[in-house]
Structure formats: structure tokens, C-alpha cells
Amino acid sequence: MELTRAPWPETLLQLLVQLGQVMLVVAIAPAVTGLIRRVKARLQRRYGPPILQPYRDLRRLLGKEVVIADNTSWFFRAAPYAVFAATWVAAALVPTFKTGLMFSWSGDLIAIVALLGLARFLQAAAAMDTGTSFGGIGASREVMIASLAEPAMIMVVFTLSLVAGATQLSTIAHYMVTTGGLRVSLAMALFALVIVALAENTRIPLDNPATHLELTMVHEAMVLEYSGRHLAMMELAASLRMVLYISLIACIFLPFGLVAQEASQGASQSASLGPTLGADFLSLLVYGAKVCVACVLLATFEMTTAKMRVFRVPNLLGIALMLGLLGTLLLFVSGGM
């Protein structure tokens, strides 16, 4: 839409920035996983694998032969790519260091939630394709968790969009940069969003990403039969989801340092390309710092809590749902102001 109005170098630059953003999330995803593992290991007084270890794991997995379980169908083989694609598109729609990106209008926050839902649908169904009880147990628990986490997420979306007057993530982030302030509803939304993020990324109070013990695992049970490049895709998609949630929380609740670029305003058209790129670079650094802080916080939080029983999980998610509802209700009563 804005494409036709801008002159072509501008368009090209926008396209590059968009591509850079798309590639950035994939590029840093394994590092995020590695950093969290490293910090956890240090907190446990272990040395731990290097931060770049997930990249080496990915390379190793990608080079390996795939062993496919008997009886699985084309769906099982296609699912890793589809899951990865859905997660990637969702992650690419979240502003990392810059808002108002070229394709940000193609999906709003509800679409991002639904794209993650698409990935979950395909992953859970693929787990059932193996015809073993592990796949089933993972899928069964995943849908139970999702059936509460997704409504909670939708309520968070409602709260945010009532505050900012939009479901468009760029507009929400822009609003938070320019006019955002302290609000009770937003605090509730943040709390709910953190719980949802823990649930969706199968982190410790809900699931333990480090075990293969059937009593605790959700995500690991679903990918148990995957190997080689398929497993690499699934692992990368999981890391990508982590990056997505960190970026999401950062761009909504810690929006400082985001380059707000409203392409339609044409403000950047007159400016030369140099300063724009400089600002981009600076905000990229700020974004990196935010991600590091989030990883350290997550690792510390995981070290201080214990894993819950599976049937205690709905209580925690119920709290998230209620907080989301309360936040929305407050805004409805105050007239969406």
C-alpha cells in the first residue's frame, strides 16, 4: 500500500530492513536458547555448554540422515517445515528493533496468535501420526495447555488494543513509545502475557525443556520421533517462538529504543539514508540488550521455581485468563479510554 507512494530507493531500503528483520529473528534464535542454557548452568554452578552450542547442534542435525518411524505419512515429514514456516512468519510480524515495517500490515496481533496456533495444530497432529503413546501424551497435554493459554493471550490482545485503539502491533508499539503510561490494565496484561509466554514456550513451572522423562514433558514428547533435519526444524521453531515472545514483550512493555517509522508520514523520505541506518543500528543494539536481559531473567526465574504437576497448570493459566479478562473489563468500564 505505502509501497507505491515511496520512491524506489526508499522502497528498496524498506525491503532490506524487512528482510533483515526476518533473517535476524532466525539468526539469533539459537543464541537465545544457548544463552538461557548457559545462564542456568552458571546458576547451577556448572560450566555449561557454550552459547553457540545450539548452532553446532543445528548444523550436526541438518547434516544427518533422517530416521522416520514406520507408519508415518507425508504429514509427519511435511509438518516440521510447516511448523517452522508458521512460527517464522509470526515472528517476522513482531517488530524487533523497528516498527512500521513494510509488511507489518499483513497481519495484526490476532493473526500472530493464530499463526502460532497453526504451528501448534500441525505439531500436535504430527505427534499423533507416529501412533505411539508418547506422541499422544504430548499432544494431549499441549492442547490442554493451549486451550487455556490461547484465550488468555486473546484477552491480553484485547487489553492492549483497547489501550492503543488498534490490534496492529506497529501501532500499539508506536503508541507505547509516544504516549504510553502506567496503567493497571497494562500491568495485568503484562503478568498474563508472561504466564502465557512461559506456557507457550513450555518453560519450567509448566514443563521442563531439559528432560526426557515422560511425566514432565510436553514439547519433548511431541518431537520424540523426529530426527535429523526434521528435529532441527522443530528445535529452531521452538527457539524462534521464544524470540517471538521476548520481542513481543519488549516491544510492548519496554518500547524505548524502537525506531518508530511511520512510512505513510513521509518523514523519513526527506532524511538522508545515513542517519536512518545509524538509528537503526543503535536500536538494534538496544534490542540485543533487551533480549539478553530477558534471557537472564528467564533463566533466574526458572532456577527459583519448581515444575508443577500437570493438573496444577490450569490453575496458573486460569490466573492469566482472569487477569486478562479483568484488564479488558476495566478498560470496557472506563469506556476504552
Next chain:
Amino acid sequence: MIIAALICVLALLAVGGLGLGLRIRQATEIVYGTCAALTLCLCALSLAAILAPPAAIVLPLGIPWLGAHFRIDALAAAFLTLVNLGGLGASIYGIGYGRHEDEPARVLPFYPVFLAAMNLVVVADDAYSFLFAWELMSLASWALVMSRHRSPETARAGYLYLIMASGGTFALLLAFGLLGGSAGGDTFAMIAAHRLSPGLAAAALVLVLVGAGSKAGLVPLHVWLPLAHPAAPSHVSALMSGVMTKVAVYAFIRIVFDLMGPPHWWWGVPVLMTGGITAVLGILYALMETDLKRVLAYSTIENIGIIFVVLGLALAFKADGLAGAAALALTAGLFHAVNHMLFKSVLFFGAGTVITATGEQDMEKLGGLIHRMPRSSAAFLVASLAISALPPFNGFASEWLAFQSILVSPHLDSMGLKLLVPAIGVLLALAAALAAACFIRAFGITYLGRPRSAAAMLATEADAWSVGAMIGGAVLCLLAGIFPGFVIDWLQPVCALLTGGRMPPQASIAWLSIEPISASRSSYNGLVICLFLLASGSLTAAVIHRFASRAARRGPAWGCGYPAVGPVAQYSATSLAQPIRRVFGSTIFATCERVEMPPPGDIRPARITRFIRDPVWAFGYAPLGRAVWATASWFNRLQFLTIRIYLSFVFVTLVLLLGVLALWS
């Protein structure tokens, strides 16, 4: 236009007669083929009719001197398209599927009549023709439900359906009585001109909600639906679930939005509440169920709930004078009605092919069908994704609009609605998430995994007609999902007619995005999302296969070291839903499980029994049935009295009536 439409409907009725008389082997092909052609004509006619000015005609039929009025306006044209598109799919599917019918003469005469009756409901323009067509629709579908009348379950389903259908028609009859007023307005024009007092309007609203809601499947009037819809042959199930429930939605919209005049703010409240409860309860029921067709029928109830939620919102907006928001909500409702028709038809077609191939409709006996039925399973997968409201399919587009219309509701005036709407929003979000769980289960247990019975192991792909109808429906699901702007624009004349507002035109927006309010507020582009998904997925796969590794080999699945674990070890439909049953069902359904473990050394197998209490039966229909039974048995005594006592009854009644007459004047 209307004459052509009526001729097509008449031809459908004639085909019904043909189905009765034709006793040759090709009767199935002839009847369904003709039905497909006629519904295609009607579909094309009504697609264009939505933009044309309303056309009306009075025929000298029905009650003498009143005549039968028929009219096609934008609303009727939209629903005519929906009905006939669904009819077209079912007829094409029927050409192949109908061959497997044991007693085709029990289906063929009623099927075209059913289609014709649904068309007549939509074009009727006076209360008499409307109710006549409504009853015809109920009876034709009842006959189709009873086509396998020998099984006791079908008989029970048919009986219950008959009771609920007559109760619903009775409620609609009373509603028209109230709406027509003491002047006895019969045509819709006269009814629309007549204004009701608030009290009578409330009564009429409740009656319409009961009458249309019992046919659509609103909780607690849904009990017949999960029994009757699955009992019919699968293409008829698709019609009943996908199309007939939408005719009920049409009746609700026609009466409440068009005939009852300007709404009061509280009209939306009962609609929103029943809709929200219906959505969540419907999908929870579906998750408790293991019969594939019943799962689909319960999911219909959920979708009807979603449609009624947005209709309730549209009513509230209309009452507050927010015409644009009302148009948005109404568009979401109509769009979802069209979408549900599409994907539910495909899903029921899929269930039909599974039943034809295996003879089983219990999911616990299916599994692994994706290997033996690749094409129909792909179509079923697409429809499952669409009904779970996942992008880039059509279900997401309409749910997205529904969420957008919730997000504009802080502008509503009344405090009650402001408190209610967020709670309804939670129910809607919960229903969407549970629907995804339900269809992961329906698709995963039926088509994926290992076969759970010998019949599932020997299944074969269905015939070309059936598969063609399924793939066609799946393609339409995708097209409506990536080009939602065209559907929205096409529906705008209906919104203008009923709410006085319209959504901004969508088709002219660059890149075919949809922007219901403004670009900076919310936009969604199914086409770009779909292209991004395809591009990133296929590029990644291509790069990995080219530069990393493409070697693959088969090996046994990991069984924890136990050799050759049989298919019984995999998760079943019941066990997959166990966590959800435990989390959501323990209060509403009072679910519990009992494990009987034999003592050590005993070789009997351990048994697990699960109990589910249907709250609507336990607290609604069972006491009602007992009360009716008790009253009937009490009155039964009156049949065994002597003639003297009967004569004295007559005498006493006469005296009482005379006394009333004397006091009256």
C-alpha cells in the same frame, strides 16, 4: 429473477416426485445430477440478485384471498446463495456417495424436497408461506433422518427431532401472531409496519429465539441435533448441519433485524448470553464425544453460538445507533455462516467417505486412514484447519472480524453490555481454542496414527465424485480465506438493508488486505500471509534438501524397549481428551473415572469406566419428561370411566361455559 428462482424450486419438487417414481439403477445419478444442476442455477441467480433491487411476486396459492407472497431482497439473496452452494456440494457428493445407499428410495424422494423447502423458507414473504416452508423443511429432513429407520437409535433421534421441530414451529407461529398484531398482519410488509410495545417485543424475541434457536441448535434446545444430524446419510448431515442451521439463522435475522423494527438495547443481551454459552458448551460436548459424526454435529452447535454472539453484538450496536459497527458485526456473522457451511460440509463429506470405506464412525476404531485415503484426508485436514480458525483459511477471517467487532464495543452506551461483552469475548476465545483441540483430535485420531481396527486397515479411497466435492469445498475454504475482501464487499448490501450502515469497501484496498475500520487500527491480509507461509516453508525445505542432507530411512518407532507394541498402545480419542475433560468437564459435566484393578495374580484385565453427566438432560429434559409422563398417566384414568361420568363431564363443562359467557357480557 424471482420467477426463475421459483421455477427452479418447482423443478426441485418435481425431481422429488421423480425420485419417488424412478425405480431404475441410475436413479441416484439422475436425481443428484439434476439437483446439482438446479442448485447451480439458483446459486448463480442469487449471486447476482444481491445487488439487484428487491423482486416480489404474489401467487394464488395457500390461504384463499391472501395468496402466497415471495420476495428476494439482499438478505434473501445472500442466504439463497449459501443454501444452494451447500446444496450443490451435497448433490455432487451424493452422486458418488448415494450409490452405497441400501434403500435409495428412502432418500431420493425427500432430498430434492428438502432442498426446495429450504429455498422456499428464504424467499417466503408472508407468515403463512414461511411457516409452511419451514414445516416442509422440518418434515423432509425428518424423513431423511429416518431413512435408516431400523436402528433403535435412529428411531429415538427421529422422535426427539419431531418433538423439538414441532415445538420450534409452534414458537415461531406464536411469534408471528404477536408480530402481526390484532389487525392480523400476514405479509412481511404489514408485520414490519406494525410496532410492538416493549413487553410484547420481549415476548416475541424470546419466542423467535426459541423457534429459530431450536432449529439452529442453541443450548439448551440443541439436544436433538447431535442425535438427528448424524443419523441421516452423510450428505444430508452436511446439508442439515451446514445449511439448515443457517436457514434458522436466516429466520432469526429476518424477524429480529427486519420485521421487529428498531431494537432496544437489551435485545442483544439474551442473544449474546445464549450464543456465548452455546459456543463453549457445544465444543466441550464435542470433546467428550467419540462418534465422528456426533463430534461434527456438536461443533455445529459451537459455530452457531459464535454466529449468535456476533448477531447479538450487531443488535446492540444497531440499538445504539452505531451503524458502522453493526455492519461489521453482522458481516462477521454472515461471513461465518457462509464459512461454516463450507467447512462443515467438507467435514461431513469426509465422515461419509470414512463410513463408506470402513463401516465405522466411532473414532476409537479408526486411524491411519491418511495412507489409504490420501486425497479425502487432505481435504479433511484443510477443513479442520479452517474450522479451528487458523490462517490463511476462511474460518480465521470471520473470527478475526468477530474479534474486531468485540473490540469496538466499548462505544456501547449501556453499562450492562459493557460488563457482558468482555465476558462473551472470553467465551469466544475459549471456544476458538477448544475447537482447535477438538479438530486436532478429530483429524489426528481418524486419519493419523495406526489403524485401530481391521476395517480401518482395509479402507480404500472414495469415488471421484465424493472426493471432488470435498476438494472443491476445501479449495473454496482457502479462497474465501485469502480473498476475504470480496466476500465482505459482496455482503454489504445486506448490512445496508438491515443496519443502515456498511463497512468501507475492501476489494479496492491495495494487496487485497481487509481493513474493517482503518489501516492503522487493524488489517489482515490472508493472501500475503499465505504466500509468506508457502514461500518460507518451501524455501527452507528446498535449501535444506539441496545443501544439507536429504537422506532418509524408515525405522521402528521408539517403544521404550518393549518390542512390537500394538496399535492399542497409542492414544485414543477418549484418552486424548482426558486432560480437557478433567479441567473443564469436572464441574459442568460432573465427569469422573473409575479404575477397577484386579488383585495381583488375577489375569482379568483392568478396566476404566468414565461417567459423564449431560447437564441439559439431567436438569432440563429428564425432569420435564418425567413431569409430562406423570401428567399423562394421571389423565390416562379418564379413559376408563363409565358413560354416566362422561355425560356428567359434558354437563358440567356446558354449565361452566355458559357461566363464563354470562359473566363475560
